[in-house]
Amino acid sequence: MRGFTPAEFQARTTRAQERMAAQGLDGLLLMSEPDLRYFSGFHTLFWQSPTRPWFLFVPASGKPIAVIPEIGAELMRRGWLDDVRTWPAPRPEDDGISLLTELLSPLAARGARLGVMKGHETLLRMPLGDWERLLAALPGLEIADATGLVQGLRMVKTPAEIEKLAHICAIGSATFEAVPQFVSEGMPLDAVFREFRRTAIGLGADDAPYVVGAADQGGYADVISPPTQQPLRAGDVLMLDTGCTWDGYFCDFDRNWAIGQADDAARRAYDVLWRATQAGIDAARPGATCRDLFQAMSAVIAELDDSGGDIGRLGHGLGMQLTEQPSHAAFDTTVLQENMVLTIEPSLSYGDGLMMVHEENIVVTDGTARLLSTRAATELAILR
Amino acid sequence: MRGFTPAEFQARTTRAQERMAAQGLDGLLLMSEPDLRYFSGFHTLFWQSPTRPWFLFVPASGKPIAVIPEIGAELMRRGWLDDVRTWPAPRPEDDGISLLTELLSPLAARGARLGVMKGHETLLRMPLGDWERLLAALPGLEIADATGLVQGLRMVKTPAEIEKLAHICAIGSATFEAVPQFVSEGMPLDAVFREFRRTAIGLGADDAPYVVGAADQGGYADVISPPTQQPLRAGDVLMLDTGCTWDGYFCDFDRNWAIGQADDAARRAYDVLWRATQAGIDAARPGATCRDLFQAMSAVIAELDDSGGDIGRLGHGLGMQLTEQPSHAAFDTTVLQENMVLTIEPSLSYGDGLMMVHEENIVVTDGTARLLSTRAATELAILR
Numbered sequence: 001m002r003g004f005t006p007a008e009f010q011a012r013t014t015r016a017q018e019r020m021a022a023q024g025l026d027g028l029l030l031m032s033e034p035d036l037r038y039f040s041g042f043h044t045l046f047w048q049s050p051t052r053p054w055f056l057f058v059p060a061s062g063k064p065i066a067v068i069p070e071i072g073a074e075l076m077r078r079g080w081l082d083d084v085r086t087w088p089a090p091r092p093e094d095d096g097i098s099l100l101t102e103l104l105s106p107l108a109a110r111g112a113r114l115g116v117m118k119g120h121e122t123l124l125r126m127p128l129g130d131w132e133r134l135l136a137a138l139p140g141l142e143i144a145d146a147t148g149l150v151q152g153l154r155m156v157k158t159p160a161e162i163e164k165l166a167h168i169c170a171i172g173s174a175t176f177e178a179v180p181q182f183v184s185e186g187m188p189l190d191a192v193f194r195e196f197r198r199t200a201i202g203l204g205a206d207d208a209p210y211v212v213g214a215a216d217q218g219g220y221a222d223v224i225s226p227p228t229q230q231p232l233r234a235g236d237v238l239m240l241d242t243g244c245t246w247d248g249y250f251c252d253f254d255r256n257w258a259i260g261q262a263d264d265a266a267r268r269a270y271d272v273l274w275r276a277t278q279a280g281i282d283a284a285r286p287g288a289t290c291r292d293l294f295q296a297m298s299a300v301i302a303e304l305d306d307s308g309g310d311i312g313r314l315g316h317g318l319g320m321q322l323t324e325q326p327s328h329a330a331f332d333t334t335v336l337q338e339n340m341v342l343t344i345e346p347s348l349s350y351g352d353g354l355m356m357v358h359e360e361n362i363v364v365t366d367g368t369a370r371l372l373s374t375r376a377a378t379e380l381a382i383l384r
Numbered sequence: 385m386r387g388f389t390p391a392e393f394q395a396r397t398t399r400a401q402e403r404m405a406a407q408g409l410d411g412l413l414l415m416s417e418p419d420l421r422y423f424s425g426f427h428t429l430f431w432q433s434p435t436r437p438w439f440l441f442v443p444a445s446g447k448p449i450a451v452i453p454e455i456g457a458e459l460m461r462r463g464w465l466d467d468v469r470t471w472p473a474p475r476p477e478d479d480g481i482s483l484l485t486e487l488l489s490p491l492a493a494r495g496a497r498l499g500v501m502k503g504h505e506t507l508l509r510m511p512l513g514d515w516e517r518l519l520a521a522l523p524g525l526e527i528a529d530a531t532g533l534v535q536g537l538r539m540v541k542t543p544a545e546i547e548k549l550a551h552i553c554a555i556g557s558a559t560f561e562a563v564p565q566f567v568s569e570g571m572p573l574d575a576v577f578r579e580f581r582r583t584a585i586g587l588g589a590d591d592a593p594y595v596v597g598a599a600d601q602g603g604y605a606d607v608i609s610p611p612t613q614q615p616l617r618a619g620d621v622l623m624l625d626t627g628c629t630w631d632g633y634f635c636d637f638d639r640n641w642a643i644g645q646a647d648d649a650a651r652r653a654y655d656v657l658w659r660a661t662q663a664g665i666d667a668a669r670p671g672a673t674c675r676d677l678f679q680a681m682s683a684v685i686a687e688l689d690d691s692g693g694d695i696g697r698l699g700h701g702l703g704m705q706l707t708e709q710p711s712h713a714a715f716d717t718t719v720l721q722e723n724m725v726l727t728i729e730p731s732l733s734y735g736d737g738l739m740m741v742h743e744e745n746i747v748v749t750d751g752t753a754r755l756l757s758t759r760a761a762t763e764l765a766i767l768r
Binding site for chain 2: 044045048049069089117122126127132193198202209211212223243312323
């Protein structure tokens with residue numbers, strides 16, 4: 001089923017309000033696509049246009065209030081919210097600022113605390129100049145960082161969210177399984193990407209917005225570039241990494257193949273990474289920390305690469321965004337809880353500047369983690 | 385050809401530095417994907433991950449300096465920049481802030497003016513808390529709004545940019561032309577979207593990230609929603625609007641069709657909009673303002689709808705983003721210049737809460753605007 005029930009949005013809001021009360025917050029002002037969608041259900045691709053800001057105010061009690069461009073009114077009013085305030089955006093001299101000032105003035109008058117997203121992995125999705133004007137119009141309002149509160153809520157998925165994530169991970173798995181049917185030596189890498197996208201969408205993904213990868217002799221050196229037109233050659237290691245979406249939720253995992261033949265170094269790197277991935281999956285239990293997962297994977301990676309790496313982390317949360325909190329890194333002591341959906345993503349360097357990445361998607365349960373992606377083959381598969 | 389020559393990036397930088405000098409700016413600090421790409425050529429889908437901030441400093445003279453996560457180093461160093469500074473992001477306690485502080489301290493020490501994007505259609509793509517920390521670490525630095533400077537440069541496309549835009553618009557046109565081959569009565573709307581995406585990618589688009597539309601009896605009421613599973617019925621008006629991409633540049637236009645038959649109201653709305661579009665295209669000459677285009681289109685729209693509308697504008701700039709400056713709106717007095725690429729996008733309300741939209745993509749020349757999209761049919765086409 002697409003979308004969520006009003007009861008789900010009510011429950012999310014109630015949980016947020018309980019935490020707001022505990023932290024002395026009198027309201028939340030949210031602006032980013034996933035944060036708005038989490039509490040309102042507002043789902044549109046229109047966010048790809050940077051022109052208009054969108055706002056959602058979560059009060060201490062009662063339903064959230066939307067302050068949005070008129071172009072979104074019809075869609076927002078079909079959802080569970082009652083109070084939808086609009087202006088004919090774009091209107092550069094007043095893009096929602098007077099509506100927000102009116103809404104927040106009572107809070108400012110009593111010196112209330114407003115939570116906004118100021119921390120790690122956030123951005124300010126409105127013009128900085130407008131933000132400064134809004135603050136100036138609301139003297140007395142105290143701004144507090146609500147990053148931990150909102151990310152803490154979003155990190156633990158609801159059963160309905162997990163269903164969507166499982167669905168898109170299954171589509172991602174089916175797409176990777178189809179790769180040997182359409183990829184072979186001589187195919188240009190950009191054609192591989194193109195056919196991968198078409199296959200994912202044909203298999204039921206709404207879209208495949210994130211398709212990256214690389215292919216080169218004995219391995220690759222970079223995992224975030226657009227594809228070249230270089231034809232696949234015997235001895236290449238091909239990696240494809242994808243974030244496909246269904247109903248606004250992402251999968252995010254990758255697969256490696258060798259073209260025609262694999263050398264020992266690539267096969268060894270693959271084996272170490274497969275076992276590092278398994279160590280991460282096995283460590284993913286309630287009560288363990290993200291740091292524990294990082295260390296479990298690092299211990300295996302160190303068989304081949306003891307540099308500690310510089311990618312920064314070995315996996316992350318997954319949901320409405322391709323990457324979400326938490327991070328499997330030494331700095332992140334987030335305690336895992338049941339129903340967190342995570343990527344397990346070890347990487348290593350080998351040979352002369354080569355790297356390899358592996359990734360699976362899991363949901364934390366009260367026992368062993370449940371795989372949402374179909375586990376990669378234990379040995380580096382050969383495409384012929 | 386994909387990408388741009390180093391000479392193009394040098395020329396863009398020189399133009400920016402000329403304007404910086406004229407405005408008394410000692411540097412620009414850029415953070416958004418299109419702004420970074422415009423000056424560095426750094427092109428990756430990795431921006432879909434919100435985890436890491438990315439920075440580019442444009443000095444008063446010399447090449448820009450990149451301050452980016454280590455994961456992007458390999459790709460950035462392949463480009464034209466010489467000075468690429470990295471840190472192992474994510475590192476929440478210092479995500480580039482100490483590197484930026486080191487870079488900008490000499491400017492702060494002499495009370496220099498740093499331009500950042502603070503205005504309309506911008507956002508702060510870094511955590512607000514980190515921005516506040518950066519400012520606190522750089523007392524004496526004056527922050528100025530560089531929105532007009534950067535948007536003013538990006539608004540006027542180079543010949544190499546126009547080639548890319550023409551290429552993706554041609555692919556968009558071919559995709560719309562193929563619609564009668566795969567759409568017919570009874571097809572669920574979400575299947576229409578899916579096949580549209582697959583067709584666009586098959587015809588050469590790198591991706592079709594923006595596919596929206598609607599279909600309902602006699603017309604539609606909303607143009608930004610995800611598709612329903614409702615099968616197309618005789619008497620529906622179907623609209624598809626797409627932003628497809630090639631090498632990081634967008635097309636953005638739409639088409640309308642009637643399923644089986646069209647009623648008089650829909651045919652009349654279509655005719656008025658077709659002529660409003662033509663009026664916009666005809667008005668798009670160097671020296672005219674965006675407001676002139678808005679008024680030229682509005683005069684035709686008023687034949688059927690004199691409400692003035694509440695979508696906010698009747699078209700916009702087009703480039704690396706689906707929507708860019710300027711806006712065809714009463715508030716925007718930007719003077720059109722040769723080589724601006726624009727959407728011409730009138731919309732109107734009719735009947736009982738229905739709306740219709742039309743859109744074409746053009747480039748302003750020294751004479752009549754050149755169409756980049758294949759002009760829509762003069763009458764509402766019927767799909768059978």
